[in-house]
Each structure stands twice: as structure tokens, then as C-alpha cells.
Amino acid sequence: MPLVSIAMYVTSEPLADATAELWSFLRHYLSNAGLKDLPEKLDQTVPYDEAWLRPDLLLSQACGYPFAKSLRGRVRLVATPIYDHPGCEGPLMRSFIIVAKDSALHSLEDLRGTTAAINSPDSNSGSNFFRAAVAPLAGGGRFFGRIIETGSHRGSIAAVVEGRADSAAIDCVTFANIRRFDPDYIKAIRIIVETPKGPGLPFITSGDASDDRVLLLRNALSAAIKEPSLSAMRATLGLVDFSVLLGADYQPLLSLAGDALPQLRA
Numbered sequence: 001m002p003l004v005s006i007a008m009y010v011t012s013e014p015l016a017d018a019t020a021e022l023w024s025f026l027r028h029y030l031s032n033a034g035l036k037d038l039p040e041k042l043d044q045t046v047p048y049d050e051a052w053l054r055p056d057l058l059l060s061q062a063c064g065y066p067f068a069k070s071l072r073g074r075v076r077l078v079a080t081p082i083y084d085h086p087g088c089e090g091p092l093m094r095s096f097i098i099v100a101k102d103s104a105l106h107s108l109e110d111l112r113g114t115t116a117a118i119n120s121p122d123s124n125s126g127s128n129f130f131r132a133a134v135a136p137l138a139g140g141g142r143f144f145g146r147i148i149e150t151g152s153h154r155g156s157i158a159a160v161v162e163g164r165a166d167s168a169a170i171d172c173v174t175f176a177n178i179r180r181f182d183p184d185y186i187k188a189i190r191i192i193v194e195t196p197k198g199p200g201l202p203f204i205t206s207g208d209a210s211d212d213r214v215l216l217l218r219n220a221l222s223a224a225i226k227e228p229s230l231s232a233m234r235a236t237l238g239l240v241d242f243s244v245l246l247g248a249d250y251q252p253l254l255s256l257a258g259d260a261l262p263q264l265r266a
Helices: 013-032 064-071 124-138 153-161 172-181 211-226 228-237 252-264
Strands: 003-005 057-061 075-083 095-100 115-118 146-149 167-171 189-194 203-206 239-243
Touching: 013 172, 013 211, 013 228, 057 075, 064 075, 064 124, 064 252, 075 172, 075 211, 095 124, 095 153, 095 172, 115 124, 115 153, 124 153, 124 167, 124 252, 153 167, 153 172, 153 189, 167 172, 203 211, 211 228, 211 239, 228 239
Parallel strands: 003 057, 115 146, 115 167
Antiparallel strands: 057 203, 075 203, 075 239, 095 167, 095 189
16 A cells, blocks of 8 residues: 655644545545555654655655755655745745744844754755855854754744744744644744745655656646635645646755855854
């Protein structure tokens, strides 16, 4: 049975239910097209980043920076979702740099020498975009006084609220989801600036998938956008369309990281 794991933005019950509804539709579409033995439910046991290179992978959602850095050429790019959240522009997205609501920090320059929280060094939205935002101010040298790693965007928000970090970069989709479904979690923070933007989190399949398989998956995702009965699901996810990008469209994320890397070291 092939692996289907769509876990990147499943951070609340409404999002989990909507994602499950999306897969239910895709499963029905793919089954009618001749794919057999498809799982009834999304996998919740395999860590999302371990799913990416599984040989039995049918569909998953990857982070843009790992895709450009280590997955490109080893998996096949299916499509990139388009969300209608603030900060999203077509298939592109950005992050919001946040501080505590009562913080005396109001600009990027104010962050010099302070403590920054990142969810993961390989995160495009939580680290790579953050680096790119402060790089012009750093002059090729050290910018932050200290970096802490939290493991998640919610963890980074908590670090800022609790005073363990002064700032963090939260991707615009995650921020919108928290604002809608768990607003109390962000009531003690504020946005000071937006980061540069880049292509969003791509849907991928296994590297040995045929052209026909990739086209079928794209057609299924396109059908999910057009299906009238899925309007509530799409609204919950903030999903309005999918865009078919090339692997090369993600390449600038590596240049962005390379130019900015020294600025986010401890």
C-alpha cells in the first residue's frame, strides 16, 4: 500500500479534518482512474520528513528549502499549493518576523545582538527567510547574539512569549492558521516586518514515479479545486489553487541561504 502523508500544516482539528477530506476526494479520484490499494486514511505514524524519500511514497508535502537542497532529483515535484492568506502571492509565500507585544524591539536593526528562535536550521520559512531578512544589515558578519532551536513554529512563538527568545520568523500560512483556529496563542506577539518571499511547500511523489502518475496526481489536485462540494474544505485550508512549478523555481532558495547563512549563526 502506498504512503500518503500530508502533515505540514495539520496543527488543529479543523485543519486535520479538512486535510482528511481532501485526501478522501483524491483517493476516490485516483481509484476511479485505476490506482489500487490506496490507504483510506492519511499516515500519521511516519515523521513528515522521513516520508519524503520513502520508495512507496505516493503523495506528501515537503518544505521548500529541503526540496531545493536535498530532495530535488530524488523525488518528483507534483504541484505547489496557492493559499489566499496574507503574505501569500500565488505559489509564493513569506514569513512574518515576530516579537513579544510589549517588546521594545520595533525593527530588524533592533534585533542585532539579541536571541532569535528558529524551528529548524533546514526550515525555509523559519530559518532561511529569517537569514535573508537580516543579511543586508549584517555586512557579512554575525548578527544575532544567540540562536535557539525550538522544533516547530508554535515552539518558536512560545519561546518569544516566554522570553527565551526575542524574535522568530513564522510562515504566513502557519500564522494565518493559528490566528483563525487558536488566536489566543498569538495574542502576546506582534509582527515587526515581513521576510523576502519564495515558492511555497510543494506536493511531491516518489522519484521513480512515471510521467503518467505525476499527471494523474496533478489532475486529481486540480479536480479538488473545482469540486463544488469541497468549498468548505478549501476555505478551511485557505486553499485556492495549485501551480505547477519547475524544480529550477526552487533553486533561488539555495542562493538565498548561501548569501545569508553567516548572518544567522550563533
